[in-house]
Amino acid sequence: MRLTLTAAAAILLGAHGLFAAEDDVQVLEEVAGGPSAALYPANRPPLVPSPLVKLPVGAITPRGWLRSQLEIERDGMTGHLAELLPWCKFAGNAWSDPQAKGHSGWEEMPYWLKGYGDLGYVLKDEKIIAQARRWIEALLATQQADGWFGPRELRKSLEGKADLWPNMLMLNVLQSYCEHSGDRRVVPFMTRYFRWQLQYPEADFMAGYWPKMRAGDNLESVYWVYNRTGEPWLLELAAKIHRCCAPWSAGVANWHGVNLSQGFREPGEYFIQSHERRFLDAAERNYQTVMGTYGQFPGGGFAADENCRPGYVDPRQGCETCTWVEFLHSFEMLTRISGNPTWADRCEEIAFNSLPAALTPDEKGLHYLTGANMVQLDRGNKAPGLQNRGTMLSYSPGAVYRCCQHNVSHGWPYYAEELWLATADGGLCASLYAASEVTANVADGPTVTISETTDYPFSETIRLELSMSEPEQFPLYLRIPRWCPKPAVAVNGAALAVAGKPASYLRISRRWTAGDVLTLRLPMTLGVRRWVKNKDAVSVAFGPLWFSLKIGERWQRCGGSEQWPDYEVFPTTPWNYGLVLDEHLATRGLELARGLSQVSSACPSGQAETGTVPFRRLARQPFTPDAVPLRVTAKARKIPGWTLDRRGLINVLQPSPVRSAEPLETVTLIPMGAARPRITAFPQIGQGAEAHDWPVPAAPAFTASASHCWDSDTIDALSDGILPARSGDQGVPRFTWWDHRGTTEWVQYDFPKPREVSAVEVYWFDDTGHGECRVPASWKLLAKQGQAWKPVEEAAGYGTELDRFNRTTFRPITAAGLRIVVELKPNFSGGILEWRVGP
Ligand SMILES: [Zn+2]
Numbered sequence: 153m154r155l156t157l158t159a160a161a162a163i164l165l166g167a168h169g170l171f172a173a174e175d176d177v178q179v180l181e182e183v184a185g186g187p188s189a190a191l192y193p194a195n196r197p198p199l200v201p202s203p204l205v206k207l208p209v210g211a212i213t214p215r216g217w218l219r220s221q222l223e224i225e226r227d228g229m230t231g232h233l234a235e236l237l238p239w240c241k242f243a244g245n246a247w248s249d250p251q252a253k254g255h256s257g258w259e260e261m262p263y264w265l266k267g268y269g270d271l272g273y274v275l276k277d278e279k280i281i282a283q284a285r286r287w288i289e290a291l292l293a294t295q296q297a298d299g300w301f302g303p304r305e306l307r308k309s310l311e312g313k314a315d316l317w318p319n320m321l322m323l324n325v326l327q328s329y330c331e332h333s334g335d336r337r338v339v340p341f342m343t344r345y346f347r348w349q350l351q352y353p354e355a356d357f358m359a360g361y362w363p364k365m366r367a368g369d370n371l372e373s374v375y376w377v378y379n380r381t382g383e384p385w386l387l388e389l390a391a392k393i394h395r396c397c398a399p400w401s402a403g404v405a406n407w408h409g410v411n412l413s414q415g416f417r418e419p420g421e422y423f424i425q426s427h428e429r430r431f432l433d434a435a436e437r438n439y440q441t442v443m444g445t446y447g448q449f450p451g452g453g454f455a456a457d458e459n460c461r462p463g464y465v466d467p468r469q470g471c472e473t474c475t476w477v478e479f480l481h482s483f484e485m486l487t488r489i490s491g492n493p494t495w496a497d498r499c500e501e502i503a504f505n506s507l508p509a510a511l512t513p514d515e516k517g518l519h520y521l522t523g524a525n526m527v528q529l530d531r532g533n534k535a536p537g538l539q540n541r542g543t544m545l546s547y548s549p550g551a552v553y554r555c556c557q558h559n560v561s562h563g564w565p566y567y568a569e570e571l572w573l574a575t576a577d578g579g580l581c582a583s584l585y586a587a588s589e590v591t592a593n594v595a596d597g598p599t600v601t602i603s604e605t606t607d608y609p610f611s612e613t614i615r616l617e618l619s620m621s622e623p624e625q626f627p628l629y630l631r632i633p634r635w636c637p638k639p640a641v642a643v644n645g646a647a648l649a650v651a652g653k654p655a656s657y658l659r660i661s662r663r664w665t666a667g668d669v670l671t672l673r674l675p676m677t678l679g680v681r682r683w684v685k686n687k688d689a690v691s692v693a694f695g696p697l698w699f700s701l702k703i704g705e706r707w708q709r710c711g712g713s714e715q716w717p718d719y720e721v722f723p724t725t726p727w728n729y730g731l732v733l734d735e736h737l738a739t740r741g742l743e744l745a746r747g748l749s750q751v752s753s754a755c756p757s758g759q760a761e762t763g764t765v766p767f768r769r770l771a772r773q774p775f776t777p778d779a780v781p782l783r784v785t786a787k788a789r790k791i792p793g794w795t796l797d798r799r800g801l802i803n804v805l806q807p808s809p810v811r812s813a814e815p816l817e818t819v820t821l822i823p824m825g826a827a828r829p830r831i832t833a834f835p836q837i838g839q840g841a842e843a844h845d846w847p848v849p850a851a852p853a854f855t856a857s858a859s860h861c862w863d864s865d866t867i868d869a870l871s872d873g874i875l876p877a878r879s880g881d882q883g884v885p886r887f888t889w890w891d892h893r894g895t896t897e898w899v900q901y902d903f904p905k906p907r908e909v910s911a912v913e914v915y916w917f918d919d920t921g922h923g924e925c926r927v928p929a930s931w932k933l934l935a936k937q938g939q940a941w942k943p944v945e946e947a948a949g950y951g952t953e954l955d956r957f958n959r960t961t962f963r964p965i966t967a968a969g970l971r972i973v974v975e976l977k978p979n980f981s982g983g984i985l986e987w988r989v990g991p
Contacts, residue, residue, distance in 0.1 A: 176627075176661040179652050183491030183629060189578035191593040193379040198387075200424040203491030204573040204581055207592055208331040209273040214568040216587030216607060220772045221508070221515070221564045222275055228515030229549045229716075230271060230561040231280065233264050236716060237551055239558070240264050246303035247322075248290040257303030259362075260558045261287075262321035267477075267561025269325055273332040274565045281332075288329050291322060292341060299348030301341070313359035314352065317366060319345070323373035324562075342377050343386075350389045358396035365411040367397035368418030372485065375424065387425060394422045401434045404441050409456025409471045410555075412442055413478040420486050432490060448685040449524040449833045450698035451824060452501035453479065457521055457538040465686060466804040467833040469538065470523025473510045473556035476502055477563035484570045487583060493655050496583050497634045500696045503567055503584075504609050508775035508825035511560070516716060517547035518560055524691075524824075524832040527703060528800045529721040531710055533866050535885050536874055537801040542864060546710060548718040572602070579627035581657065585614055585674075594626040600664070607770045608674070609696050610781050616670040627661035630672055635695055640673040678784065680738035682836075688808040689833040690731055692784055692821055694744060699784050699821035700830035702777055703727050723829045728794035729819055730810050730835035732787040747781040780826035789837045790814040793846035799868065806846045809838020854901040854969070854989075862890040869985065870899065876985045879918040879927070879954040886917050888925055888983030893976060900971035901989065902936070909935070910964040911990035913957040914972065917983035925981050927952035928974035933960060936969035957988070964991075 185201030188194035194202040214222060225231065234240040239260035242248050246257025265287055272280030295301040302322060306315045323342060330338035349357070349370075358364045371393045378386040398405035401419040406412065420435030446454035446465055453476060454460065455469030480502050487495040510522040519529065521544045531543035538544050543552055551557070572590040573581045580592055580600075585608045591601045598620060606614040616628075632639045632652035641651040641658060651672075652658035660670070676695030683689045692699040704724030711718035734740040771779035789812040797803050824832050835846070856867045869885035876884045889897045916927040931950055934941040949960030970989060976982050 176659075177648055177650060178659040178661075179650060180629075180657045180659055181655070182493070183575060183581065183657055185491065186576040188576050189574075189596070191578065191597065192574045193376075194574075194576065195375070195424055196379050196382050198425075198427075199375070199378070200427055201576060202424075202488065203576060204488040204583065205576070206488060206569065207572060207574055207590070209270060209328050209569050210276070210332055211590055211592050212274075212569060212571050213276075213589045214274065214571070214586060215589065215604075217610075217770055217772075217774050218564070218568055218571075218586040218588070219275075222271060222568060224513075224515045224773060225271060225561075225564055226275060226277060226280065228511075229517065229557060230264070230268055230515070232716075233268070233558065233561075234283070236549055237557065242286065242290075246305065247294075248287065250294040250302060250304045252303070253305065257305055257318075258315075259318045259321060260554065262318050262325065263555065263558035264561050266321050266324050266328075267559075267563065267565050269332075270328045270562060270565035270569065273328060274568050284325075284329070288325065291325075292337060295341060295344065299344035299346070301345055310360040310363075313356040315360055315363060316349075316358060316370065317360070317362040320363075320366060320369040320373070323370065327373060327376050339377055339380055342373065343381065343383070346374060346377065346386060346389050350385060350392065354392060354396065357392065362411075364396070365398045365406050365408070365415045367393050368400070368415060368421050371397070371418065371421050375421070390422075390425055394418070394425075400438060401431060403434075404438050407456070407460040409454070409458065409460065409475045410478055412438075412454075412456065412460070413471075413475045413482060416442065417482040417486055420489055424489060435486060445685070448683050449689070450681070450691045450693070451506040451522075451524050451832065452498060453506055453522075455523075457544070458540050461539060464539075467524035467686065467689070468526060468802050468804060470521035470526060470544075472520055473518050473522065473553070474559045476507050476510055476522065477560055477566075480507070480563060481566055484566060487570070488573060493631045493657055494634060496631055497655070497696070499567070499570070499584055500609070500633070504696055505698050505824040507563055509828050509830070512547045512719065512828075513773050513776045517549045517712075517719060518553070518556055519547050520544045520553045520556055524698075524700075525802055525805075525830065527723050527727045527802050527829045527831065528796060529719075529829060530800050531718075531720055532800050533868070534799050534801040535866070536872065537797060537799065541866065541885060546718060546720045548712065549716045550712055550718065552718075571604075575627065575629055577627055579629060579659075579661070581629035581631070582614075582616070582672075583631055585609075585631075595624055598622065598624050600624065600626075607781075609676075610770060610774060612674050612676055612695070614672040614674070616672070618664050618668045618670075619666045620664070621666070623663050623665040625661070625663045627659050628664075628670065630658045630660070630670075632656045632658055633674060633696060635679075635693070636674045636676070638675050640675070642671045644669055678739045678742050678744060680733060680742075683833055686833060687805040688836065689805050690733065690738070690808070690836045691833050692731075692742060692786065694782065694784065697782065698824040698832055700824045700827035700832040701727060701729060701834075702783075702820040702822045702827065703829040703831070705777065705829055721828055726790060727829070727831055728791050729788040729817075729831065730791050730808070730812060730837040732789060732816060732837045741787055743785045745783040745785070747783060775823075775826045777822055777826055780823050782823055784821040785818050786821060788817055788819040788834075790817070791835060791837075791846050793848040794835070795849055797849075798852060803849065805833065805835060807844050808836040809843045810835045810846050811839060811843040812837050812846075851904065854903050856899065856901055858887065858889070858899040859897045860889050860892050862888045865890070865983065867899070870987045871901075872986075874986075876915060879916055879985070880920065880922060881985065882919070882922065884985060886983050886985050888917060888981060889974075889976065890923075890925060890981045890983065893924070893981050894978040895976055896973065897976060897982075898971050898973045899984065899987070900936075900969055901987075902969040903967070906966045906968045908964055908966050908991065909970060909989055911959060911961045912970065912972075913959045913986075913988040913990065914984060915957050915986040916952060916954070917985050918954055924979075925983050926977050927954065928982050929977045931972055931974040933962065934971040934973060935965050935967035936971070937965075937967060941971055957986070
């Protein structure tokens with residue numbers, strides 16, 4: 153909807169009376185598409201006209217903290233992945249030599265190159281550009297006569313059908329490269345590949361899990377070429393891709409976190425061809441469906457610790473680093489397609505709050521899952537609280553996460569490319585705010601440069617200074633964030649009476665002159681959000697920033713090399729707090745303090761914000777507990793029952809309000825993006841009848857140990873209460889003695905104090921047809937009395953039946969522990985899925 157609230161008459165003239173009669177100010181709920189000014193490749197007919205158009209990579213030069221993120225990325229993992237991980241080595245890689253065999257020919261290198269190239273173009277870093285060019289030249293040389301490109305193995309790798317997924321990433325690589333270089337080979341290359349796609353049998357097209365879920369990526373590249381060549385058959389291909397894609401138009405087609413973060417938007421992309429609003433609405437509906445259940449905590453993501461799982465909605469679940477960057481990419485795309493400012497708000501929520509803490513401050517490592525409540529980032533197995541077994545939370549530059557390490561590359565570069573967008577009416581739109589400089593064409597062609605100075609989101613003021621050779625009439629669009637009810641805009645010191653409303657664009661069309669300065673203030677206020685779907689937990693926000701408890705950090709190296717270390721991060725200060733909030737006004741009692749960068753570089757006169765703090769610069773890496781320039785203090789009480797589970801995973805929230813007799817304390821909160829161990833969704837402390845007690849978890853009934861346990865299996869499986877469907881069940885945690893074969897092995901429980909026992913039940917693991925574990929040849933049970941292990945007496949049972957518990961009874965005995973001793977079958981190993989001890 154386009155809503156005009158005001159025009160020239162509503163402008164307050166400043167001292168200089170600078171506004172002329174043709175000045176026009178409008179508040180728009182969305183940017184409208186229209187016949188394009190044709191300065192940049194916008195949607196061609198018959199596609200729905202573009203409201204906002206991406207500028208070619210390189211048009212925007214990021215500055216300030218965003219530039220720092222990119223430079224740190226260059227010096228960190230992304231800039232050095234070719235030295236670190238096997239998939240990005242040039243020699244012998246199936247992307248440089250398409251006949252090469254092995255595992256270098258799938259998504260990893262394309263994931264990395266997709267952001268690595270853009271990192272070079274955005275930073276104008278010649279070394280990276282040259283490295284990326286080497287890969288791109290090799291890629292261009294892989295094209296076959298029929299248009300296929302890339303590793304030959306992929307042509308038939310899905311049961312004889314082509315795996316189109318990795319090529320989707322390479323299409324993105326080529327798009328950015330073309331925008332950067334103007335290389336005339338790229339569009340014909342992509343066109344030949346799309347010809348091949350058009351003739352590929354529809355029954356086999358988008359075969360396989362990943363291609364089908366992520367075909368929207370392919371669709372975007374087809375429209376990119378169409379908008380440059382106008383060849384009508386490309387729209388036939390686009391329709392075919394839409395038909396063969398998973399049915400995201402009909403709802404959430406898949407609950408894998410990364411699939412969701414890419415796939416949900418596909419109908420929004422297809423909207424521009426269908427002209428049916430229901431497709432654009434479907435993308436929003438998919439987003440709401442996911443976030444309405446799984447996104448009920450701060451940070452802009454959702455609970456998908458691989459997949460969204462019914463019941464696992466707690467703020468501890470987190471989502472993959474891949475999910476963060478793909479969600480960003482989707483939101484950026486939908487901002488341009490829809491002209492709706494809310495998508496840009498959603499970008500900022502992730503970029504300021506979640507993405508920075510998914511990485512170490514030096515961007516030399518990342519972790520798989522980043523969530524709103526995570527207090528111990530160790531490498532231990534957190535299943536089944538988290539879905540995946542194995543390390544998910546420790547930071548690593550290495551191969552442990554494989555997808556994220558490569559895919560993270562495009563997060564910051566793409567973000568920097570979307571700060572400014574072209575509008576259909578020949579203007580420019582400040583879509584995402586960060587210090588930068590943009591040089592672009594406006595109106596009917598002249599070039600303008602806008603210098604954006606700000607420390608936003610760590611300051612509220614954004615200063616835009618224009619330069620151009622001749623005065624020029626064109627519109628500037630400013631996004632007003634959804635959280636900002638009272639924006640203030642001044643042009644050359646003259647305040648505008650109407651400066652927009654939350655979730656809108658302010659369109660200022662006037663004859664701009666070199667030296668014009670536009671100042672935008674986006675006042676931020678403290679707010680408290682209650683998560684009614686997540687046990688009534690509460691979170692503190694300030695403008696676009698969420699706040700987390702500041703927790704002392706102990707970084708402990710747990711692998712890697714001196715230069716590229718793996719780290720676990722442990723809390724050194726208490727974290728189990730509930731907030732004490734004023735019952736009438738939740739924000740009363742919260743106090744904001746500004747730190748280092750109080751007066752931003754946007755306001756060198758030192759008059760902004762409070763005007764009393766001396767001029768200090770924002771730290772190069774502001775996303776650390778010490779450098780981040782904002783603090784909130786709040787009242788809180790500890791909740792003794794809120795602990796880590798036996799695997800070091802924070803226990804889930806209990807319903808608020810929560811009773812606590814602990815002393816009232818003052819705690820410090822810092823912006824979420826700077827907090828790696830963090831609590832962001834807090835229980836609220838309460839009293840009276842409606843308050844709940846937080847149950848103190850029972851001490852473990854025993855501790856388990858074994859003669860041996862295979863690395864990726866876990867001794868915790870013995871007693872995790874997760875029962876298998878059968879002995880060969882691959883879907884539940886398990887304990888195995890693998891790779892010991894034919895040996896005598898044991899597993900035991902030690903009780904905290906001697907107890908009477910008279911029966912055990914054992915569910916054996918056996919993966920016949922899949923692996924080399926079998927039920928044991930025989931077994932027996934020993935009981936610990938004093939320091940001695942003795943066989944139990946009158947034992948009956950010792951069964952080894954499949955697909956059920958094997959119950960063994962014996963003469964009741966008071967024991968300090970029980971031990972199962974097995975004789976493994978010759979040449980086979982064995983394992984146990986669950987072991988219960990009865991009275
Ligand atoms: Zn990943």
